[in-house]
Amino acid sequence: MCGGGFAPPKRCQIFPGLCPAAWGAAPITLGVVTEGHRPSDIRRHCHGVAGPIPSLVQQQAKTKIGILISGRGSNMLALAGAVDEGRIPGAEIALVVSDYANAAGLDLARERGLKIVAIEREGRSREEHDRAIVTALKDHGVEIVCLAGYMRLLSCVFIEAYRNRILNIHPSLLPAFPGLDAQRQALKQGVKWTGCTVHLVDESLDGGPIIAQKIVPVLEDDTEETLSARILEQEHKLYAEALTLVVSGNYEIAGRRVLRKQ
Ligand code: GRF
16 A cells, blocks of 8 residues: 655765864764755754854765656756756766666666666566665665656555655646657647646656646647657756756645745
């Protein structure tokens, strides 16, 4: 059975020399840092002891991101580019996982110098397969998982392990056109506007709380290919923006709504 609730609070380590309170001590655990606490909160904590510590922000451990792919991996590359360009502050990509050893995106990730692993299904049940992936992610310290063209539904095993910390990107304005071939569905339905959505993953199909969306017009002469290409362009921007918010912790989940904190 899958339970609800929020992900457990993260523990944050700072090291001697970075926090005056810890000078001379072995690496310490500062305490439980809940979602929403960023380096600035920790700086405030230390500031009260012996003044500001400019180097702490740079030295703060980064949030480790795991990316799951099944195919070409263009969203994975867009996220990697955004991280490299500093557009997702405080994030690092710790691992790229594919459920297909021959996924084109896996080669692209390797060429980019990212850590990769292929974990194929190999006759395992969905739960067994997910358990193997979760183990790899945990082994690499992954805290947030981004599904980027990952073509398998996640089991409760996976969702429980990363509750409210799994993001997915979908090429429609959810809740319209969930599932496969969203762009084809949009053309068939005759909508004038479609787009893309980044949402948190829960047990439903493409139905978790929506983090961010971008709209794309459907043009009179659009084919599935031309529409998909224009949506993909927006996906690449949207995913980085949504992940930036989640990494910042500057949001709260209220029912089905993801709200930015003021
Ligand atoms: C994207 O359109 C994404 O929205 C959907 O699958 C596609 C993956 O493309 N979930 P890519 O592998 O990221 O290029």
